[in-house]
Amino acid sequence: MSTSPLESWIKTKIGISAQEPLTRGALESYQLHRLRETVEYARQHSPFYRSRLAEVRCEEIRAPEDIARLPFTTTAELLEDERRFLCVSQGEIERVVTIRSSGTTAPPKRLHFTAEDLELTVDFFHRGMSTMVKPGDRVLILMPGELPGSVGDLLVKGLRRMEVEGIVHGLVRDAGEVIERIVSEEIHCLVGLPVQVLALARHPDAARIPLGWLKSVLLSADHVPSSVVRVLTAAWGVRVFNHYGMTEMGLGGGVECRRLRGYHLREADLWFEVVDPESGRPLPDGEPGEVVFTTLTRRGMPLIRYRTGDRARFLPDPCSCGTVLRRLERVRGRLAGDIILAGGHRLNIAELDEVLFPLPFLLDYQAVVRSDDGRACLDIAIETTAAAGGEAPPLVRRALLEVRAVRRAVADGRLMLGAVGRDAFARSISIKRTVVDRRKEQ
Template sequence: MTLKTPLENWIQRIISKENDPVPLTRSSLEAYQLQKLRETLFYTRENSPFYRHLLRDAGTDSVRRIEDMARLPFTTSEDLKKYSLRFLCVSQSSIERCVTLQSSGTTGPAKRVFFTREDLEHTLDFFHHGMSTLVNPGDRVMILLPGGGRPDSVSDLLSRALARMDVQSLAPGPDPQNTPDAVIGQGITCLVGAPVHVLALARCGHGENCLKNRIKSVLLTADNIPSAIVDAVESAFNCKVYRHYGMTEMGWGGGVECDARDGYHLREADLFLEIIDPETGRPLPDGESGEVVVTTLTRVGMPLIRYRTGDISRFHTSPCSCGTVLKRLDRITGRMTDDDCLVSGMSLTLPVLDEALFPLPGVMDFRAGLASCRNGDSLTVTLGLSGDADPDAVAAAAREKLAAIHAIRTSRIQLVIELPQPGSSGLLTPGNRKRTLEDNRPKSTRRYSD
């Protein structure tokens, strides 16, 4: 029997009146969300210079139903880059943490996201209850995320949340060569990390041989999560692998899979999510794929209203087998513009490359970029390999897999496979960066898929 997500009881306790607890229903949750949406609109109009201006044409009572949110304007990534301080609803002295986000390959202004102590507490609370799907009191977790020693980093917040469950944690950061010995020496039972870093642990040196059956659960987070990596890690460690969805703008935590591992259950007491048509901005019904849009419901320092995440997903239409009333967000299938490029009029995305290359034994990571050449376009793929891999054999297999991709097979794109430098670790992605398909072609000769 599939255990119900612990997020349901947590959310039920949040929205129930102190002396009048009621079972959580979809209607009671949506009534709570509507109240919080209205409070957030009033709060931001009163305190945020940015939203006072953005919402100037919206009536003071413009949202009477959840569906009325569709009338409000969007907040974009560019807004955060240009006007980050104008989003603030509190004085800068009340800000506990500021996160600067610089998109890879860009030189313009970075996004800055601000959190108060109360905002960070909401994230701690979500991490605490979300992780109870994977671990129990007495378990030991290794956190393979950057910033382990920095106060209020994701690693630090997660470590503090686990301590509330009587779960000890270790946060050495991603280091596939030395981690297996630390896992054994510290009695680690659960791993949390970015997909390529956990895969590197499974495929480096003695990682698979000595860690199989020692790890009982893994949480993958912080980047696109290919099914090929989930399968490889489950096979290597003989464990259950769960996915987490979130981003800094959401307060890091967005949603986590339950024991059914078939979509993300969301922190619906803190976040309101919509799926929109990325071209028209029109809300889409459950079951249709579009861009994820988020509105924060409990943020104090820097609330966000209808923030366009760029992530592509959909809401499931059928109930989860765990029996919860919470909605289920499907796995993220791509990102707007960042990794969706057109090659000879056909879409080529990073997730497509992921599913082609990560099943290959010995592949720990890869970097991919499009460029213009004399005879058209070229795709250069740099492979990060484990130490025991046969570079020539893996390169040949990678070329064969890539050549079978529809957008590559039916175009005249030139494939270039590059092998790692001798002695390299096999990891090509810095711990604090998301992987992307880089388009280095002149802007006049390329266009992104809409």
Template sequence: MALPFPDLWLSRRMGLADGAIPSRAEFEAWLADRLAELVDHARANSPFYARHLDGFDGASLRSLDDFSKLPMITPDLLGAAPERLLCVSQDEIARVVTLTSSGTTGIPKRVFHTGEDLAATTEFFSRGMANMLGAGETALVFLPGERPGGVGRLLDEALSRFGARAETFGPLEDADAALDRCLDLGATCVVGSPAHLNLLALAYARRGPTHGPIRSALLCWDTVPDAVVRNVAGIPGCRPFRHWGMIETGLGGGVECAPGSGMHLREADVYVEIADQDTGRLLPDGEFGEMVVTTPLRRGMPLIRYRTGDVGRILAGECVCGSPLKRLDPQVRRVGDGVELGAGVLRLDELNELLYGLPGVGDFAARFDPRFEARRATNRLSLTICGQVEREDVFAALRTLPGVAASLDCGALELEIQLRDGRRPAIPGLGKRRLDTGSER
């Protein structure tokens, strides 16, 4: 029987003989050794890490528990002076990526990748994508791909290793045009953000009895709501797979080996701990907390216990595929991704499931404005809904959320709903869906 793709990838990454799959205990012993080597490398080559990790060395790190005692680093380092994290000459850097958070005025983060980093991501993509399409087939990619080291080019190189190809369409701007291109190419796989692939699924539904060749879809780039997974599964014959990754860690971070199984983490390259966001205490599998990541084999710009600002959890138990790699719950969200409405709290994940779950809704954008009047605080939630849906149906659905209903009833909240064309995204480009607030202008 063929081995699951996570195991094939892990065996190669650990330098094992083909088909030799480690137990979880064997993998963790190997990982602890790599983390110890990483700490020594960082302390020897980065003045920042030499100070930050003063008092620690590889010899003192005999287990993952020992490693968890190291101090964390925060994202502001990638904005203020990312060069301080470099452990190689800048001549060895193949690509520098600048990250600007949508809706904020913070300093953009910069991340440095070596050629070896990009090659490792390509290898992971190749193993994972081989689970979704085969030789001679095409994936249509709704992500950037024009620059060297961009995700589109990495995917095309990854697919070429097993005889498939990727065509980069770029961010979806018109769902009907995107669907036409899918059908023209005979694409058997589509790759894109949840919002864009949800719009594509809606275009299929509008088209009626169209049965294209799409058999799989990789949902990535942003949080993937369950409602979107269900909608994409409505494309005739299509199996959706979810992916989690960060540009800081070299994109690929975790992907489902089978729909609904949870996302197998790329632990040899992206080691994930779950910590209490207030105390830093590690949490057991099954509990939600802040995701803290380390890049064990990365030598150019290693991240050691990097606080991501994402909330997630490791699923308890073993996957049905038997892989020793742990699985991330697909429901990843941002720390503080919620707003106080006046008589309750609204979280973005609630809004995602509710609105993408409404028939006919392709996409949405949300803005929350706290406004203060003479006698009381009045908050406004403004929604732009792209799709074929009645304003009254959106309003009625929102009232099923207790925090929204209570805030409306006591006069602390007003709703503004605008309807738009269901072919186009509510937010241009690849902006992530979030609850924009008045303080982020």
């Protein structure tokens, strides 16, 4: 089994010859050099960083741990006025990505990219996808791609560089139609959101896709439940890869190698850390915390120590594929998505996903915590296959109690299990799923 293709790509990017091996030392000294360059560049060109980094002495950033001397950048600061982060004139911006969080009146988040910034992402998509497809393959992209510079558009461009055809379908609205395309257009690989791809596998027409027809699936844009990976692997006999990225990272951040044990990262373009979400202190490998990244090659809008709000940890052991690249374990939901109940019990969607998605009739669900006479109450609205009968709600209820936090909170009298049913399910596509907290609205 081959080493992650990201390794040879990164080696070339940082200027190491084919004869020499890539070492952590060489990569870190490149990263530190780029980091100092980024700090200088951002301080010279961005009004935000001019004041934020005024006190930083670049010559003091000599070892990886010195990055902790730099201040964090937060989403709130981006939301306040992202134009303060710009390092180039508006005329040099090729694409602005606007992200609105659904169901809120919060201002949208905007990220600006130059043509060079987008090219770096296309290059990453090209190398990352070579892990799972080969020349002549066809990839159906179940993500937005109409606009130039959108994720689907950049992916198509990256795939074209290795003679793979990327076909943008967009988000799934009609699963039957997508299944028809997979068969009639001889698709080898799917790229999509975990829950949307799961719904394809559980559609009544899913049996039209012969076992072994699809060679790989890449899940992205939201945390990927292990339960969904297991269902897809069993249904289609495919290898299911995880991609980790967010718009702020330039859409792409890292991808799993064929060992499927955590992401290898774009280490020549991005510097990742995991920090204690409370104290901000960097954590050693193996300890879970908040993912933080710094752009090392971004021109339009560099970000320094940007707090992602995602929960993950670095895996302490080297990957069995043999690369020296680090491995970030699969992201386990968002820190802000935790619901803290009286008594300190924490609920999050990633844990609910692991017990609910194995239920063979479940297509999607929404979890809401509300207040009932001062006590927290968990309601679950479910979307199920047509074959699911009246036993679905009690099975969901039973599965919920497999989550330790739910079981304990129920035993402590801090949580009640409320309604489980189909009526309250509101069809919508939310990219980042979460448990909805309605306690304060009441």
